[in-house]
Amino acid sequence: MTEPVLETRGLVKSFGALRATDGVTLDLRRGEIHAVIGPNGAGKSTLIKQICGNIAPDAGQVRLLGRDVTQWSTMARARAGLARSFQISALAMEDTVLQNALLGALGASGSPYRFLRPALGRRHLRDRAMAALDRMGLADLAATRVATLSHGQRRQLEVAVALTLAPRAFLMDEPMAGLGSEGSLALTRVLDGLRAEAPILLVEHDMDAVFALADRISVLVYGRIIATGTVAEIRANPEVREAYLGEAP
Amino acid sequence: MTPLLIVEQVLNGLQSGIMLFLMAAGLTLIFGVMGLINLAHGSLFMVGAFAAAATAAATGSFLLGLGAALVAAACAGALVERLVIRRLYDRDHLDQVLATFALILIFSEGTRWIFGSFPLYLDIPPALSGPVTLPGGIQYPLYRLFLIGVGLVLAGALFWLIGRTRLGIRIRAGENDREMIAALGVDIARLYTLVFALGAALAGLAGALVGAIQSVQVGMGEPVLILAFVVIVIGGIGSITGALVGALLVGLTDTLGGIFLPRLFALVMDPAAATQTGAALSSMAIYMLMAAVLVWRPTGLFGART
Amino acid sequence: MTRETLLNALVLLALGLLPVWAHLSDEPFTITLATRAAILALAAVGLNIALGLGGLVSLGHALFFGIGGYAMGILASHAQDYTPIYDGAFTVPGTKSMPVIWLVAVAASAMAALLIGLLALRTAGVYFIMITLAFGQMAFFFAISWNAYGGEDGLSIYVRNSFPGLNTLVPIQFFGLCFGLLCLILLASHLLARSPFGLALNAARQSPDRVMAVGLDPKRLQLVAFVLSGAVTGLAGALFADLNRFVSPTMFSWQTSGEIMVFLILGGVARLCGPVIGAAVFVLLEHWLGGLSEFWHIWLGLLLLAVVLFARGGLVGLIAGRARAHD
Numbered sequence: 073m074t075e076p077v078l079e080t081r082g083l084v085k086s087f088g089a090l091r092a093t094d095g096v097t098l099d100l101r102r103g104e105i106h107a108v109i110g111p112n113g114a115g116k117s118t119l120i121k122q123i124c125g126n127i128a129p130d131a132g133q134v135r136l137l138g139r140d141v142t143q144w145s146t147m148a149r150a151r152a153g154l155a156r157s158f159q160i161s162a163l164a165m166e167d168t169v170l171q172n173a174l175l176g177a178l179g180a181s182g183s184p185y186r187f188l189r190p191a192l193g194r195r196h197l198r199d200r201a202m203a204a205l206d207r208m209g210l211a212d213l214a215a216t217r218v219a220t221l222s223h224g225q226r227r228q229l230e231v232a233v234a235l236t237l238a239p240r241a242f243l244m245d246e247p248m249a250g251l252g253s254e255g256s257l258a259l260t261r262v263l264d265g266l267r268a269e270a271p272i273l274l275v276e277h278d279m280d281a282v283f284a285l286a287d288r289i290s291v292l293v294y295g296r297i298i299a300t301g302t303v304a305e306i307r308a309n310p311e312v313r314e315a316y317l318g319e320a321p
Numbered sequence: 322m323t324p325l326l327i328v329e330q331v332l333n334g335l336q337s338g339i340m341l342f343l344m345a346a347g348l349t350l351i352f353g354v355m356g357l358i359n360l361a362h363g364s365l366f367m368v369g370a371f372a373a374a375a376t377a378a379a380t381g382s383f384l385l386g387l388g389a390a391l392v393a394a395a396c397a398g399a400l401v402e403r404l405v406i407r408r409l410y411d412r413d414h415l416d417q418v419l420a421t422f423a424l425i426l427i428f429s430e431g432t433r434w435i436f437g438s439f440p441l442y443l444d445i446p447p448a449l450s451g452p453v454t455l456p457g458g459i460q461y462p463l464y465r466l467f468l469i470g471v472g473l474v475l476a477g478a479l480f481w482l483i484g485r486t487r488l489g490i491r492i493r494a495g496e497n498d499r500e501m502i503a504a505l506g507v508d509i510a511r512l513y514t515l516v517f518a519l520g521a522a523l524a525g526l527a528g529a530l531v532g533a534i535q536s537v538q539v540g541m542g543e544p545v546l547i548l549a550f551v552v553i554v555i556g557g558i559g560s561i562t563g564a565l566v567g568a569l570l571v572g573l574t575d576t577l578g579g580i581f582l583p584r585l586f587a588l589v590m591d592p593a594a595a596t597q598t599g600a601a602l603s604s605m606a607i608y609m610l611m612a613a614v615l616v617w618r619p620t621g622l623f624g625a626r627t
Numbered sequence: 628m629t630r631e632t633l634l635n636a637l638v639l640l641a642l643g644l645l646p647v648w649a650h651l652s653d654e655p656f657t658i659t660l661a662t663r664a665a666i667l668a669l670a671a672v673g674l675n676i677a678l679g680l681g682g683l684v685s686l687g688h689a690l691f692f693g694i695g696g697y698a699m700g701i702l703a704s705h706a707q708d709y710t711p712i713y714d715g716a717f718t719v720p721g722t723k724s725m726p727v728i729w730l731v732a733v734a735a736s737a738m739a740a741l742l743i744g745l746l747a748l749r750t751a752g753v754y755f756i757m758i759t760l761a762f763g764q765m766a767f768f769f770a771i772s773w774n775a776y777g778g779e780d781g782l783s784i785y786v787r788n789s790f791p792g793l794n795t796l797v798p799i800q801f802f803g804l805c806f807g808l809l810c811l812i813l814l815a816s817h818l819l820a821r822s823p824f825g826l827a828l829n830a831a832r833q834s835p836d837r838v839m840a841v842g843l844d845p846k847r848l849q850l851v852a853f854v855l856s857g858a859v860t861g862l863a864g865a866l867f868a869d870l871n872r873f874v875s876p877t878m879f880s881w882q883t884s885g886e887i888m889v890f891l892i893l894g895g896v897a898r899l900c901g902p903v904i905g906a907a908v909f910v911l912l913e914h915w916l917g918g919l920s921e922f923w924h925i926w927l928g929l930l931l932l933a934v935v936l937f938a939r940g941g942l943v944g945l946i947a948g949r950a951r952a953h954d
Contacts, residue, residue: 124840145839145844146839146840147839147842147843147844148842150839150840150841150842151842155840156840158836158837158840162834162836162837162840163833163834163837164829164830164833164834164837165833165834166829166833167826167829167830167833171826171829171830172830172837174826175826175827175830175837175838175841175843176841178823178826178827178841178843179838179841179842179843180841180842182842183823184823184824184826184827184843184848185823185824185851186822186823186824187815187818187819187822187824187825188815188818188819188822189818189822189823190818190821190822191821191822191823191825191826192821194823197823233837233841236841237841237842352753358753358756358757405932405936408936414684414752414753414756415678415684415892415896416935416939418684418686418756418888419888419889419892419931419934419935420931420932420935420936422885422888422889422931423927423928423929423931423932423935424928424932425885425928426924426925426927426928426931427924427925427928427929427932429924430922430923430924430925430928431922431925433922434922434925543881544764547760547761547764547881550757550760550761551757551761553757554750554754554757554758554761558753558754597774597775600772601769601772601773604765604768604769604771604772605765605768605769608761608762608764608765611758611761612746615746615747615749615750615758616746616749619749619750619754620750620754
């Protein structure tokens with residue numbers, strides 16, 4: 073068995089009396105989309121923050137490509153190949169679409185301390201940024217300011233910036249949120265093709281997308297994973313139906 | 322170095338610390354509730370001092386002077402809040418800094434225009450002048466003791482106001498969630514004006530009280546303002562307790578540093594060089610304290626930790 | 628050519644040519660005013676790197692301005708007294724050479740910016756403002772109590788320092804030197820804004836989370852910007868001291884910090900020539916209004932208030948419209 077690309081082992085994080093994550097163990101394997109679903113308040117965003125390094129767990133480990141990265145900063149994890157997209161777009165709103173994508177390429181290049189030659193004049197950065205925009209269908213909007221983009225276009229740009237990093241694993245925080253059905257469908261197609269490049273840990277509310285995409289699903293309730301399995305297994309799991317879908321067993 | 326000197330300096334430190342608290346409490350309250358950084362808070366300190374000096378000179382009554390300081394600073398605060406400050410609540414900190422810097426220019430030059438460039442003097446009332454003998458035979462100015470007493474009473478009243486009254490509950494609610502208190506039917510605009518005027522009144526009163534032991538002049542407010550910022554950085558933004566602890570720490574460090582650092586250096590240097598180095602370093606002591614707190618706890622001793 | 632580019636060209640042309648005209652018609656005071664405007668503009672160009680690009684609201688830039696000034700004052704006063712600065716295992720003499728003074732001014736203010744930046748960047752927002760203001764005040768009090776270099780009275784330098792190949796005592800030549808430096812550093816800051824570093828810094832101001840998510844450290848970007856910013860303002864301080872042939876603790880005062888920021892806001896934050904226009908307007912107002920009324924700061928205050936409340940984007944914003952994204 074090959075080692076998982078991304079892995080959490082027994083992550084615990086409490087805020088006062090509340091255990092936001094209570095021993096979460098997950099793994100993301102090569103070539104898969106692993107969806108994490110759960111009702112609001114299940115601890116999904118706390119889990120994401122621990123995986124990305126925004127908050128430190130009280131106990132447990134985060135492992136990336138076989139290395140224990142629990143003590144690493146957000147930046148170090150990103151450089152090691154973990155790319156994330158944000159639930160609420162965290163883009164440079166005053167800048168253009170291309171500039172945002174260039175930032176990703178710059179991060180991937182690891183050398184932002186160049187002071188005189190224009191960023192746009194750097195062929196390899198620009199090519200990398202444009203390639204990512206092209207894949208997300210944003211190439212025509214390269215010179216547009218992010219502030220004037222539609223909600224859906226910003227979501228696409230979120231994914232495009234993650235693409236520029238050529239990551240080893242994606243962590244996507246509700247990429248479908250606020251997209252119309254058409255937008256969801258288009259993004260679903262893109263993510264579908266992406267898993268061959270790097271596996272995706274997909275935290276998502278949109279069940280249609282999850283059932284269409286996921287190789288495996290984990291269900292998070294009150295900070296605990298109550299089930300992990302294929303779509304069919306999860307659909308059939310009575311505990312999940314009770315806890316998550318609100319059905320009596 | 323005698324124990325008497327130490328006691329005296331500790332009292333001096335307490336006195337300047339507690340006056341600093343009156344400034345810092347208003348600043349931290351205004352920041353906590355409205356999210357506003359107000360550079361013009363020092364101008365309100367000055368307004369209080371001038372109002373007190375002018376009124377006391379005209380009426381001969383120190384008490385009337387203090388009353389005038391309270392009223393003048395509170396009115397100036399309320400007026401400024403209505404005219405300018407309220408437009409700044411949803412602006413970024415840069416706009417707030419600039420607009421309140423502009424207010425400093427207007428207040429300072431306006432005061433110079435009205436009162437001229439020469440300092441005014443506010444006399445300590447006869448009943449409070451002269452030294453008293455403390456237990457242990459220490460002679461200490463009565464007025465400074467009075468300042469410590471008044472400051473402590475005001476601090477107590479402020480803690481009571483914030484912690485125990487309806488207004489205090491609203492203020493604390495405002496710090497947490499603006500929309501919530503609006504939903505509860507509290508008139509936010511009035512609450513903000515009130516909080517600002519309260520902060521202004523505290524600053525004005527501090528200006529009047531301190532005005533009697535230093536000269537009352539244009540520009541007297543800003544050094545105190547900057548010290549109050551140091552207090553807030555040390556204590557933590559938005560915390561009244563932090564403001565009190567920070568103010569006392571800064572007051573004590575400042576006075577004790579000025580006395581003891583030169584003596585400390587005299588142990589290892591020749592006297593002239595020690596005086597020189599000690600004086601230079603003691604002027605920096607409170608900033609060193611601030612730097613140390615920043616290294617140890619970046620959001621201040623009592624600030625919210627993220 | 629956009630309106631802003633045109634405006635930039637016109638402003639620099641006007642500032643460059645006015646002293647030439649004054650020189651020809653023998654009005655040295657006008658040259659001094661223009662030199663003052665150029666130097667203050669340079670100080671604000673420095674602040675613009677931290678504030679405009681980096682979003683760091685520093686209210687302590689007087690510290691770097693003062694360090695530059697005192698670097699000049701200390702080196703030149705030792706040179707004019709023929710006393711060494713340090714005389715021990717080796718000897719460090721004073722100097723009257725501008726290039727050496729500039730180098731010392733830049734290095735010293737960059738070092739100070741590094742130390743203060745390391746501390747102040749542990750926090751953000753309003754803490755940053757208060758901390759930079761406080762450190763500025765610390766330097767002010769230190770300068771006052773530093774009797775070896777004039778204490779409260781400051782230091783006078785009798786003869787302007789020298790620059791190879793120029794006679795710096797001739798006003799127009801000294802102006803040319805200051806203006807040349809201003810143009811050079813404007814060009815550098817123009818390139819900086821478009822460079823990879825500028826791109827990353829700009830993003831760190833708008834969305835630090837994003838910058839971290841692509842593997843870059845926003846605090847480190849901001850620290851580098853703060854150091855560059857402090858160094859440029861320090862250089863301006865050295866020139867300012869040379870213009871007045873005098874340094875005093877006033878250079879460190881919080882008013883100086885406020886004024887440097889005012890230049891920037893009058894002109895327009897994050898606009899290339901915003902600081903130049905702001906400083907020029909300030910010097911003109913100071914000259915004209917100061918002649919009309921002793922209390923001209925009231926009018927300055929009202930003008931500033933009006934700009935902040937009603938004309939965000941400053942004068943450049945009024946004339947050339949909102950900032951566009953860099954292409």
